[in-house]
Amino acid sequence: xxxxxxxxxxxxxxxxxxxxxxxxxxxxxxxxxxxxxxxxxxxxxxxxxxxxxxxxxxxxxxxxxxxxxxxxxxxxxxxxxxxxxxxxxxxxxxxxxxxxxxxxxxxxxxxxxxxxxxxxxxxxxxxxxxxxxxxxxxxxxxxxxxxxxxxxxxxxxxxxxxxxxxxxxxxxxxxxxxxxxxxxxxxxxxxxxxxxxxxxxxxxxxxxxxxxxxxxxxxxxxxxxxxxxxxxxxxxxxxxxxxxxxxxxxxxxxxxxxxxxxxxxxxxxxxxxxxxxxxx
Amino acid sequence: xxxxxxxxxxxxxxxxxxxxxxxxxxxxxxxxxxxxxxxxxxxxxxxxxxxxxxxxxxxxxxxxxxxxxxxxxxxxxxxxxxxxxxxxxxxxxxxxxxxxxxxxxxxxxxxxxxxxxxxxxxxxxxxxxxxxxxxxxxxxxxxxxxxxxxxxxxxxxxxxxxxxxxxxxxxxxxxxxxxxxxxxxxxxxxxxxxxxxxxxxxxxxxxxxxxxxxxxxxxxxxxxxxxxxxxxxxxxxxxxxxxxxxxxxxxxxxxxxxxxxxxxxxxxxxxxxxxxxxxxxxxxxxxxxxxxxxxxxxxxxxxxxxxxxxxxxxxxxxxxxxx
Numbered sequence: 001x002x003x004x005x006x007x008x009x010x011x012x013x014x015x016x017x018x019x020x021x022x023x024x025x026x027x028x029x030x031x032x033x034x035x036x037x038x039x040x041x042x043x044x045x046x047x048x049x050x051x052x053x054x055x056x057x058x059x060x061x062x063x064x065x066x067x068x069x070x071x072x073x074x075x076x077x078x079x080x081x082x083x084x085x086x087x088x089x090x091x092x093x094x095x096x097x098x099x100x101x102x103x104x105x106x107x108x109x110x111x112x113x114x115x116x117x118x119x120x121x122x123x124x125x126x127x128x129x130x131x132x133x134x135x136x137x138x139x140x141x142x143x144x145x146x147x148x149x150x151x152x153x154x155x156x157x158x159x160x161x162x163x164x165x166x167x168x169x170x171x172x173x174x175x176x177x178x179x180x181x182x183x184x185x186x187x188x189x190x191x192x193x194x195x196x197x198x199x200x201x202x203x204x205x206x207x208x209x210x211x212x213x214x215x216x217x218x219x220x221x222x223x224x225x226x227x228x229x230x231x232x233x234x235x236x237x238x239x240x241x242x243x244x245x246x247x248x249x250x251x252x253x254x255x256x257x258x259x260x261x262x263x264x265x266x267x268x269x270x271x272x273x274x275x276x277x278x279x280x
Numbered sequence: 281x282x283x284x285x286x287x288x289x290x291x292x293x294x295x296x297x298x299x300x301x302x303x304x305x306x307x308x309x310x311x312x313x314x315x316x317x318x319x320x321x322x323x324x325x326x327x328x329x330x331x332x333x334x335x336x337x338x339x340x341x342x343x344x345x346x347x348x349x350x351x352x353x354x355x356x357x358x359x360x361x362x363x364x365x366x367x368x369x370x371x372x373x374x375x376x377x378x379x380x381x382x383x384x385x386x387x388x389x390x391x392x393x394x395x396x397x398x399x400x401x402x403x404x405x406x407x408x409x410x411x412x413x414x415x416x417x418x419x420x421x422x423x424x425x426x427x428x429x430x431x432x433x434x435x436x437x438x439x440x441x442x443x444x445x446x447x448x449x450x451x452x453x454x455x456x457x458x459x460x461x462x463x464x465x466x467x468x469x470x471x472x473x474x475x476x477x478x479x480x481x482x483x484x485x486x487x488x489x490x491x492x493x494x495x496x497x498x499x500x501x502x503x504x505x506x507x508x509x510x511x512x513x514x515x516x517x518x519x520x521x522x523x524x525x526x527x528x529x530x531x532x533x534x535x536x537x538x539x540x541x542x543x544x545x546x547x548x549x550x551x552x553x554x555x556x557x558x559x560x561x562x563x564x565x566x567x568x569x570x571x572x573x574x575x576x577x578x579x580x581x582x583x584x585x586x587x588x589x590x591x592x593x594x595x596x597x598x599x600x601x602x603x
Contacts, residue, residue: 120298123582125541128559128575132306135563135571213424217545220426221560236427243434254427261422 004197010274017270023263031082034075041068041076041230052246064235064249065242073230074256080231081260084146085211091150093204096157097196101188103158104165115162121155126214134223145224149211157203164196198275205268209261216257232257284594292587299579300353304346307568358576359569363562368573372555378448379554381466382473382543387535389478390485395528397482398489402497402524403516417483429476429549436472444469446551473550477543481535488531493524526596533589540578 011017035041051067053059061070103114121129129152137144168174168191177187218224219233227234232253239250340348352359358368397417401410437445444450448469453462496502497520505519506512544556551557555574562570 116294116298117302119295120302120579123295123299123579123586124303124575125537125578125582127541127544128571128578129306131559131563132303132568132571132575135566135568136307209422213422216424217426220424220545221548221563223560223563233424233426236424236430240430243430244438247434250427250430254424254431257424257427258419258422262419265418265422 004201007198007201007271007274011267011270014270014273016266017274020263020265020267020270023259024267027078027260027263028082030075031078035072035079038072038075039069041073052242052249054246055248061252062246062248064238064246066238070235070249070252073235074232074252076230077232077235077253078256078260080142080225080229081212081215081257084142084149084215084225085208088146088150088153088211088215089204089207091146092153092207093157093200094154095151096154096203097161097193097200099154099158100161100163100196101165101192104162104169105184105188105192111162114158118155118158122159126152127217130214130218131223134218140223140226142225142229145215145218149214153207153211157200157207160199160203161196164199165192168192168195202268202272202275205264205271209264209268212257212261212264281594285591288587288590292583295583296580299576299583300350301346303572303575303579304349307572308342308345353576358573361562361567361570363565363567363570368569371558371570372573372577375553375555375558378552379540379543379547379556382470382477382546382552382554383540385470385474386477386481389474390482390535391528391532393478394482394485395489395525398486399493399516399521399524401486401490402493405494413486417486420479421481421483423480424545425476425480426545426549428479429473429546432472432476433549443471445472448553469550473543473546473552476549477546485528485531485535489524489528492527493520496520496524529592529596530589533585536585536588537578537582540574540581 012021051063051065053063053067055062059069059071061074064070064073099114099118103111130148133148133152134140134145137148174187174191177191215224215231216233216236219231220237222237225231225234227238235253236250239246239253243250349359356369358372360366361368361371364371397413401413404410433445436442448466449462450465450469453465457465502515502520505515510519540555543552543554544560546552547554547557548560555577559571559574562574
């Protein structure tokens with residue numbers, strides 16, 4: 001078992017991991033810089049005759065039913081999708097790590113109560129949890145969506161971290177730190193947390209792909225990112241009624257989802273094999 | 281065994297109780313109730329709203345609501361749907377067959393084709409076929425089901441006009457059509473949704489079977505079998521696969537909930553009249569009883585699936601019971 005730095009290095013040596021990271025880097029760069037180079041995604045290029053134009057030199061990915069540039073919207077959508085995924089996953093991984101550390105370290109009643117809750121929460125499919133909370137939400141604003149996705153994704157992580165902590169507690173160096181009268185906080189943050197970073201990194205990376213798919217799905221159902229903010233799932237929803245006239249308006253955002261999720265999963269798989277080589 | 285089973289059953293029951301509490305808390309955590317969105321611009325007068333609140337017991341204190349909810353579950357009732365005005369259990373019963381048909385077909389596909397492909401991959405490990413199948417299944421796993429469904433509906437249904445793309449039966453079907461005609465019609469409607477859902481989920485089964493098979497293939501008894509001159513196909517299927525099938529049991533428990541949840545998006549795309557599209561539609565209407573009912577059913581299915589998996593595992597491997 002080595003630190004997260006070594007894990008990332010091992011994943012980078014894996015061709016899958018390297019392909020995933022490089023692709024993600026390109027997508028992130030496009031999401032950051034792209035919108036400044038491309039037309040405004042909300043602007044109608046030609047409200048009279050510019051709707052449903054096929055891909056061409058003027059509009060590489062064509063235009064949609066409202067005569068908006070599909071490429072500009074796909075690139076803007078990348079910004080939204082990646083931002084939602086990164087923030088939501090950061091939130092759920094942090095929550096999962098805290099609950100897992102507390103549960104594993106303190107044990108007893110605290111552990112029992114937390115883990116029974118986690119068991120129950122894991123039994124309710126995440127999508128149904130999301131549907132319930134979104135039905136209750138007063139407004140479907142972007143921060144609400146991120147919060148809701150983030151707070152429904154930490155249960156598995158909590159269980160994972162708890163397991164790691166239970167294993168680590170038996171290690172001689174943690175026992176020694178306890179025998180020497182080390183403060184609980186110091187033991188948790190100095191000895192336990194750093195050693196759970198590897199598995200946490202794997203969970204976070206694989207979580208990114210899951211959340212991108214989940215957000216796209218919710219947006220496709222009209223429950224995620226709300227128009228006029230462009231999102232990949234929302235674009236596919238918009239393209240659905242005009243799919244025969246303008247298939248490109250739906251095909252390109254979908255391809256963007258596939259490539260992004262695939263990149264994150266490739267990197268996540270490489271990381272997982274680096275942490276636990278038995279699965280390779 | 282009896283003791284182990286009793287403990288495991290108690291654990292499952294406790295999980296279900298916590299699920300009920302959790303769902304109730306989640307639902308009531310939100311500000312307002314299903315009717316608070318109605319107040320302004322609604323056709324209902326304040327008196328009518330108050331009357332409806334009373335009808336659905338929304339005016340009673342939290343504890344009383346929880347008690348009523350739990351008592352209802354005890355009687356096998358899940359309350360009335362706000363949008364449909366019918367008991368939730370009735371609606372679920374109407375929608376369940378379609379979801380079971382779709383989910384069952386997908387499970388069948390994944391556990392025949394997926395297992396077969398996984399075994400082939402393991403046997404030909406590192407070959408071009410193995411690499412392509414891995415790449416394809418990973419791509420499938422990264423594909424949103426609703427998008428794949430739309431693309432397939434567009435290509436196969438609209439462009440080629442080979443298959444129907446919406447609903448479960450043709451609206452032109454005569455009401456007194458024979459069983460065979462109806463079965464063929466439903467089958468034709470089933471192909472695209474089932475293929476879509478299978479394509480995005482089969483990767484899990486393939487990968488798991490490939491891994492389990494590789495573990496077994498490196499064991500000494502396989503080498504012995506080969507050394508004895510047993511045909512390679514017999515080594516693969518008779519010696520190795522039998523033991524490599526064992527870990528796949530866990531996967532079945534994992535995939536069973538797919539019957540209810542995996543279909544939400546696919547049902548929305550293909551207008552498949554199942555539980556998934558029902559749950560998605562209930563969000564906009566703030567139909568809490570319906571959402572609670574479908575979530576509770578899904579959770580019950582997950583808990584049962586986990587229980588059955590553990591049971592199967594303990595029957596097959598006595599070490600589980602003693603641990």
